[in-house]
Structure formats: C-alpha cells, structure tokens
Amino acid sequence: MTAEIIDRLQITAAIEREGEPVLRLDGVNIRNQITGKDVVRGISFTLKKGKVVGIVGESGSGKTLTCRAVLGILPELFSVSGGTIDLLGHDVLSLEPKQWTQLRGTSITAVFQDPGSYLNPSMKVGAQIAEVIRTKRGVTRQEAKQRTLELLADVRLRDPELVYGQYPFELSGGMLQRVLIAAAISLDPKILIADEVTTALDVTVQAEVLDLLADLKERHGLSLIVVSHDLAVVAQICDEVLVLRDGEVVERGATAEVLRRPKHGYTRLLIGEHHLYGLERFLDAKPTTPKPRLVDSRPILIRAEGVCVSYDSSTSRRQALKDATFVLRQGESIGVIGETGSGKSTLARALIGLVTPSAGQISIAGEDITGFSAARWRDFRKRGIIQYVFQDPLRSLDPEVTIADTLAEPLLLQGMLSKSEIRDRIYFRLDQVRLQRNLLNRFPGELSGGQRQRIAVARALVTEPKVLILDEPVSALDSANRVQILEILNSLRANGTSLMFISHDLGSVAGVTERVMVLYRGSIVETAATDDVVNRPGHLYTRLLVGSAPTVTSIGSIDRRSRQALREQLEAAS
Template identity: 40%
Template structure:
C-alpha cells in the first residue's frame, strides 16, 4: 500500500536575484512499513527533497512543479497552517542538525512533552511518564536527569536522540530521517535503527532515510534512490542496486565504500623524543542541578606520538568532546595535567593559551553552528590569518584559495555564505579554516561524520597526505570505528568518562580485550557487493 507518492518534483534556490534549479523532476513512492534510502553526495538534493515533502523548505527555496501526495491527498497545495497539523502527527522529521533544532531555553522533557500535549489530551503526570519512556527507548542515559536538562548540557549525539524521541512520539505514518544517526556511535546507531524497524513492523510506519552512508543504507533500506546534482541516477531494490548497479555514478559510490581503507603513514624513524599531546589523570565533573553531578571524565590518561593519528572513540556522552575542550583550553579540568608540544598548558595565561592555538587547531562536530552565517566562506577561512599572521591581503587570498582546493571545495563558492551550502560542504569549510594556519596538531571532533563516502575518502586522504608531508599530529574524535581503522595508528576507547581499552589500532581490532570494545566493533555496518553479501 502506497502512503507517500512524489511525482516530477522540481525545486529551486534563489542566489541573489537569480533562481537556480537544484532538484529536477524527482519521482518515487513509499509504501507502508517500507524504508526508502536517499543516497548521494552532499549537495545532491537529498535533504532539499525531503524538506519539500513536509513543507519545510528554506526561505530562499521554492517548489517549481510536481506533486506530493500522502494517502492520495496533495500536500503541495496545503497552507502552512494546515501543514502544521500534519507535522509530528502523520509525518515526522528527524533533522540533520540537532544544535539548531532544539529550543535552547526549554528543558529536554518540556520539548518532548510539547509534541504529546499538542496532539493528546493528557495531564502532566501522564505526559512525564510518556516522555521518560521515550527517552529510555532511544537509549538516552540517565533519562530522569536528562528530562530536566537543557540542550546545551547534552552532547551532539544525545541531542539527536532527543529529536528522534520527538519524531517517534505519536507513531506517525511517515518518518523522514535526515542523517538521523550521523552523530551517534555505532552501538546507539544500531539501537535507533532497530527501533525504527520495530515501528515499521508494529505500526506500519514508513521511513524515508536520507544518508551519506551507503553501507548503512544497504544494510537497512528496502530500496535505494541514488541522487546526483538534483537528479535520480538510479532507483531500485537495495540488493539489485548494490550487486548490479546500472549507473556509472552508483558504481563509483560503491567503489568508494569498498576502497576507503587507507595505507596508514609509517611513523617509524621520526623523532619521537616526547609526545605531541599528553593527558595525565584528567578528571571533570558537571553539576546537573539539585545536588546531582555527572562524572564526565575520571582519571583519563593517554599520549599521542608526534606525526601519528590517535583516535578517541566511545558512545555519545562518553566524554570525548569534553576531553578535547580541556586539551584546547576551552574547559578547565578539575584535576590532571595537559602537556601540548612540551608546554604545560594547564598553567598558561589566557594570552599564552591563545598563542598556543596556532599550533593546535580544532575542527568542530557541528558545522551548522560553528560557521558565522553573516560571513562569506572566504571571510570564514581567512579569519584565523587575520588574527595570527601578519601577511599581505594578496597572500591571504592565495592561501585561502589554496586550502579551499585542498578540501575539495570549488573556489567559486568562496563568495557565498554558509546557508547556501550542504552539511558536507560546510564541514569542509570548517576543515579548511583549521588548516589555514598550518598547525602542527589538529583535533578533529567527528570531522567526517557529515560527509558522503566519496568526499570522506578525499578528506581522509588529504589528512594523510598532509601528515606525511608536514609531520602533523592528529587527535581524531569519532564514534565511527570504520574510520578509525582506516586512518588511526593508536586508539583510546572511552565509556562513561573512563578508559576501558587503549593500544595500537591493528592490535585492538584484531584482538579486543574488553567486552564493550568487542560490542563496538561488532556493530560496524558493512557490506560486500563483490561477494553478494551485506549485513
């Protein structure tokens, strides 16, 4: 039974005074209990198409033609007020960016409860019970405490789980999931997608799954729809598309998934007299209110050798980002010591710490919140040079254009603002901004989580090339163990703020000693088109 039907959908964006068509005559159907995955490069039109279905196009976007039907009703002609009654109750959206989707001045419990109270006549006690059940269902730790917290007190992955709880609250007919697990570790990712599978079986909920992760789409979706530059390149049953792709672009995507394993740059023979980064006994607590405290980090120690890549992995909320912020001086540890390039960073003055950031740069997890919407991309990338480097305007321009090309962004985008870019393009801008000062250490917090497989491979290859040429040191914070296996030399596994395992990547993947590490590795999505198996 068809629930959603889209025919010849055409969409445009306005840039200045001109309209540019970005989605061209897209058609597809979605049946009861089915999962259809949109896959393709960042900027290919996946998210724009999904937003059009629920009437949430950006202010500078418009529908030029085509129809969108839910159970035969043409939604494309509905008013905004009428669409409001539909959202959440019949069609729910899990957006890509939790940081911009949650209200910063309302508690998590209030925001999940709001969707329940809008569509159900229930009292506060019953509402609170349902909120608690939903937060538990999506795997949020300490759900009773999380209900009382504000979004800024949660990690990006935790915020995403709150959005998923809101989306599933009323068991809608259709869930549009736009990169719903990109900020989640593999075990929580599996739990969330398993939950969507249960909803599909029990309630017949249809899922439109927008993702850049082709391996994950192949594992979960019934059908795949491959986008490129706003057009459908291929559409069919998942097994058919994976095992016998008809279009050259689809074959390239599949090749990129299989060929992403990089040759790790050897570090033997380099001077390793002292580590580039040392964390010694780092502990940190946060107050949760009413006398409650969260032990975010508990006596965490590790070292990163010069010219190597060290990965910090673990569940969302395990303390990875907090640890990175302490290393960069954005947070102060309750105890312990941080040594960066032989400099004892915990005792530095504010100005000395600022100067140290020329050596150690940070790529944030969320490119939507970390880029100034008022600046052009050129201004965003150039800004660190104006703050730290006394060079001419012409030299700044040359370096901006050079680093822009390095991260696979066309230089003609430099005159645009961040709002005109896809999520993956924004993340490449953030990486370019971090590289512009030519630092010796780069801390990357989920730096490739928003990128499609083709661009992710390019970025990882770029990082490896820079490391080989310049001897750069990377601290790679991620929930993606597949990426860790491709790029890292050593790894520390965190769980609830404590180190559960650490060592060389090859050793840890071949013979993990901790049950939690084994669980993480087992949850990595994978498929093998050449052997006609995917799991």
C-alpha cells in the same frame, strides 16, 4: 470538505494491507521561483506499508526538498512544478494549509536532523509532547501525560518520569532524538520520515536510533523514509534505496542489489569511498591472526603520563579524564574515539592548555608543558608547534574577517615573515587543501561547510605545526566533503605531520589512522593498531563500537539482539 478528505484518508489507512502503497511520487519537480529552474526533477518512487525507502545523496542533491514536498512544507520560494504526490491513495498537492495541518501527525510525520532546534528550550520535553496529544486528541491532561510516559518508554528512554520533567538542554543528543521520535509517533502516523536523524551522533547512539526505528516499524506497522548522506546508514535499515545527485535519481533498486551491483558511476563512487576510507578498508580482507608489530623508532612528539582532569561544580567534582597515558610519534596518526562525554575533547584541550590537568605530566616536542604559566602558553602557542581544528568551523572562524586575513593572522602574530612570504605561504596551504585562491576575499558565511572546514585546516597549517589535533572534523559533512578532508589528512601524514584525529565515527578514524585509542567514561580502555581494533576488539565497549559502526557490506556487522546484549553487559560492568 476538509473533514471528508481526512476521514477518507484515515479510513483508507485503517484498511491497508501489508505491502500496499501508502505513498507514491510520480515525476515530481520542485522549482526555485526566483531562478525559475527546477532544482529537483522527475522524482518517482513508491513506499509500501511496513517498508523502508532510503534516500541518499550529498548536500544539495534534493533529499530534504523532496521530503518537504511530501510533507507540504516546502520553503516559501519553492513549489512543486510538476508530477503528483499520492498519500494513502489520494493526491494531496492541492490541499490547503489548514487541511495539511490536520493531516500531519495523524497520517504522516517527520523527525529532522537537529532535535534541539525543534523543541522549545524553555518548556519541559514531556509537556511539549503532551500538548500535541491534548490538542489533536482532545484528551485530559492526565491522559495526555500517561500517553507521553508510555511513548517515552516506547523509545527506550530509561527513566520516562525523569525525562518527562527535564528541559531539552538537560538531555544528550541521542536522548533528544528519541524524544522527538516519541513526539512524532504520538498520534499513530502511518508514515514516518527520518531526515538525517543519526548525523553527528556517536556511532553507538546512531545504532541505537536505527535499531529503535526498525523496532517501531515492526511493532507499530510504520512505513519509513530514511534520508541520509551516508550510504552505510541507509544500508542498515532500508528495503529500497534511491541515490540522488543534482536533483535527480541516478539509481534505484533493492538495497542489497544496489550495494552489490551498482550501475551508476556515482553510486560506485559512494561505495568505493567506504572501501577506501571506512571500516571496509580492514574488513574486506580480514586477517586470521594479528600481524607482528615492528618497534617504532620515530621520535616522540607528545608524551602523556597519568593525565587526569577534573571539573568542579558547586556541589561535586567530576573526573572527566582518568590516568591517560600515551605517546604520539613524528609522522604518526592516532585516532581517539569514544562516545559523547568520554573525555576525547578534554584530552585534546589538555594538550593545548585550554584545561589544566589535576594530575599527570604532558610533554610536547621535548618541553614539559604541565606547569606552564599563561605567558609561557602564549609564547608556546605563537610558535605554532601544535594546532587545533575545531568541530564547527563556522564558530571558530570570525564571520566579519575575510579568508585572506584569517589565514594571515597567525603568521602576523609570529612576526617572522614578510608580506610576500605570508602571501606565498597562504597560497601554498590553499593549494594543499584544494581550494581556489578566489575564495580569499570572501567571508566564512559565503562558503559551504566543506570549504569552511578546509579553511580551518589551512589556518592551522600556515604555522607549519609538528602536530595537528582535529576534533570531529568530518562529523557534519556529506560523503564527498568527508572524503576530501580525509584525503587531505592522509597527504599531510605522508608529508610528516603528526595527527590526532578525534571522532565518534570509527569508519572515518579507520580511514586515516595507524593506531586507535578508545575512551570510555573518561578512561583509555584500549589502544592498538587500527586493524586490530577493527578486527579483534578486546574491551566490551570497543566490541559494541565496532558492531555498531555501519558499513556498506554485512561483514563485521552484528544484529540488534547482539548489540543490546553488549549494552546490557556494559551497564552491568559499570
């Protein structure tokens, strides 16, 4: 019976015509078996051949659970409690696990957020794809390798032969995502689910992945489901969009219609957030000429002149930062943006003494820190003049220490406040980052991602720093948590704290900064007011950066061909 069902599915897929339904969900409910409650309720949509449906919503809205139900891989304690799921004209909810195993890859497949966790770290990536082809298609090793090389070229990896023989840890996030896409399409599926595939990627790499998906759809006739917490990402590629909140569809329709005339308040909120904290803030009222810039008389807190940082290996020396020169003034917010490996984090770590510059000079609050000894660095850090918020709060917070002790520790090290004063300072900072005091007795693992990030900010603030460096603070957060963090940062800036906001996301940078420094391959290639960078980018890389950043409007966007032309010009110039 299994073979008969699969044969019928494959025959149905073979005779599909453009625009005919390939997947239909009707009133699907998903139940948590422990609580007995439906966490996803009444999900209905139709995916047609060659079309793209987007599913957008914040964390916990039911996006991924819906996709896992379609794939037949719901977590153990969840089950479909109502509705139907028709794949290529057949109800597949009743299929056994072995039947699903035969279907996945050939009819429907998926690519998820963290590609590294789906690849075997001890096995070369080419061999992993080839193994799937050999197992499913019954071909020889050489035929499987040849097909894998074709797939790696198909997803625009520059040197397929080289990538074939590399391990996952040798590849960047964008390259890993392409490898996973190559594996997903290796068996010529009809439907591809892309679940948060661009989250935490550089904006230029994100655009490359979205362009690749659109290209594969056109060349292979794929039907796509694109899942994201970012409405702007969905807007770039989808024909239709579903907006989920608390397990229900609150709005659906053609993407352009939903973006131009949203009906539900939550959809309007998502769009409004982009206009407040995104590129749209500047693009909506694009000036025709640059605004005159007044002389900034605010005191300088950080001055960097000709800073270089090099890393030595057993065989070579790599210059990670080249001749970085800039100033940061009191109460100013400056964005530092660039792709992975451009030198953003290296620059920030040089400012707090985690790496030692090989050349140049850095002064902070009037003190030359360039030649500080380890003892002087300890004293300087204890004073809390400059603080650093790392990208992943779960790694930077001690999992075995309560939030109260985490926040108190910097103040105890300073030894300047009484217990009651420490308590009052902690309460004040908790209020400032909009968290309840009942969280103080919890551990980091008991908090959400957004709560942990706000705790990390509060910990940095308890010493009342003059400068706050934030390294990718919103890269992995959904829209609601992202906006909360950005609102907090704007409040801090208004109260006189200087901010250095490091990100690969130009939209978030535009939401909170006055000036932007653009780094490319270790060099600062452009520094200007934020609105000038967005509206009048000068350097080739900045032009690609702005043209790649997703928006909920078409203003400022450039097409795939133009982006590819800029990429080629950059490569030629390098």
